[in-house]
Amino acid sequence: MKRMNGFLLAGLILTGILTAMILVSFFWTPYDPNAMEAGPKLCGPSLAHWMGTDSFGRDIFSRVMQGAGTTFAIAAATVAIGAVCGTAVGAVTGYFGGVVDEALMRVGDALTAFPSILLALVIISAVGPGNKYNVVLALGLVFIPSFARVTRTAVAAVRDANYVKSARLMGASSARIIIVHILPNIMPVLLPAMTIGFNNAVLAEASMSYLGVGVTPPDASLGYMLSEAQGMLTAAPWYVLGTGVTIVLLVFGVGLIGEGLQRRGGEVV
Numbered sequence: 001m002k003r004m005n006g007f008l009l010a011g012l013i014l015t016g017i018l019t020a021m022i023l024v025s026f027f028w029t030p031y032d033p034n035a036m037e038a039g040p041k042l043c044g045p046s047l048a049h050w051m052g053t054d055s056f057g058r059d060i061f062s063r064v065m066q067g068a069g070t071t072f073a074i075a076a077a078t079v080a081i082g083a084v085c086g087t088a089v090g091a092v093t094g095y096f097g098g099v100v101d102e103a104l105m106r107v108g109d110a111l112t113a114f115p116s117i118l119l120a121l122v123i124i125s126a127v128g129p130g131n132k133y134n135v136v137l138a139l140g141l142v143f144i145p146s147f148a149r150v151t152r153t154a155v156a157a158v159r160d161a162n163y164v165k166s167a168r169l170m171g172a173s174s175a176r177i178i179i180v181h182i183l184p185n186i187m188p189v190l191l192p193a194m195t196i197g198f199n200n201a202v203l204a205e206a207s208m209s210y211l212g213v214g215v216t217p218p219d220a221s222l223g224y225m226l227s228e229a230q231g232m233l234t235a236a237p238w239y240v241l242g243t244g245v246t247i248v249l250l251v252f253g254v255g256l257i258g259e260g261l262q263r264r265g266g267e268v269v
Contacts, residue, residue, distance in 0.1 A: 008260025014253035018246075022072050025065035033058065033066040033220055042236045051242035055232060060242050067220040068246055074136055074215070075201035079194055081140025086147025087190065091178050093148070094155030105152065108145035116142045117204050121213060129213040132221075139201055150193045154186040188261070195258030199251045206247055222247050 030050075037057030045052045051060035093101040111119065116139075123138035158164065159182070167177045183190075208214030209223030216224060222243055229239035 005260050005263050007256050008264060011253050011256030011258075011260055014249060015257060018068065018250055018253060019072070021065055022069040025069045029059075029062040029065050031059035031062045033062045034218055042232065044236075045238055052236060052238040054228065054236065054239055060239055063220050063225060064222070064242050064246050067222045067225050067243070068250065070132065070215055070219055071202055071205055071222045071247075072250070074132060074139070074205045075198050077136045078139040078143055078201040078205070079197045081136070082143030082147045082197055083190070083194055085140075086144040086149075087151045087183070089144065090148035090151025090153075091155050091183065094152035095159050095174065095178055095182070097156070101152070105149070108149055111142075111145045112149070116146075116200065117207055120204060120208060121211075124208065124213055130216040132215045132219055135205060135208060135214050139204055142204075143197055143201065147193065147197065150189065151186070154189045155182055158182060158185060188264075192258045192261045195254050195261065198254050199258075202247065202251055202254075 035058065037053070041053060041055055041057045043049055043053045049059050049061065051064060054060055054063075089104060093104050119142045120135075120138045123141060124134055127134045127137060155178070163181060163185075164177060167181050172181075205214055205221070206223030206226065209216070209221040210227045212224075212227065214223055215221035225243045226240065226247075229236070229243055232239050
């Protein structure tokens with residue numbers, strides 16, 4: 001049995017702490033994240049307000065908790081769409097090959113030639129900005145080609161392996177061979193790819209919300225909060241630091257998990 005390496009352990013601890021904070025935010029926050037208080041505004045960090053308050057008197061820590069939950073949920077849903085659809089396409093094309101494989105891969109090449117954030121902006125402008133579900137749809141569609149390419153490469157490398165040939169000789173269907181025999185054996189490749197996709201989705205969502213075409217009020221988002229904090233950089237630097245550090249820690253924690261999985265599986269994506 002392989003031992004858990006330091007990267008994986010550190011990533012699980014850091015991501016676990018952030019995930020616990022996010023789960024708590026769905027049921028409780030120290031203050032109402034959207035409540036505008038008549039009291040002191042732009043207060044620095046204190047025992048009452050751990051990350052201070054913004055120009056409307058709102059508690060920044062409560063907003064970071066809620067915004068992190070929104071960003072995390074969008075990134076997770078994006079990876080779910082991209083991984084499920086992309087893995088299905090990549091597994092079929094990688095296993096069967098042929099003209100369909102070449103056609104789909106060339107389409108994938110054309111899509112991946114453009115920056116993912118640019119394609120997402122095009123899609124979000126078509127379906128309508130400001131809705132978190134549209135953001136999930138746009139990012140999910142953009143991430144399908146990258147997952148399809150990773151899966152296709154991994155499946156093509158093992159489709160002629162001895163255990164696959166044995167399954168064919170025993171009369172197993174192509175669907176059973178792909179689902180039962182091939183996919184479990186390429187998980188050391190797919191899991192790190194999912195962590196990379198998650199981090200890219202976090203940064204893409206934050207970028208879109210920062211530009212005002214992603215999540216907008218009343219929903220909180222780390223990207224939109226950064227956009228708000230930009231105008232208070234001098235008066236309330238804790239707003240920028242609290243929001244920015246949360247994004248960095250979330251991406252860093254999941255990145256450590258991906259690095260740990262790569263080292264554990266002996267695969268490099």
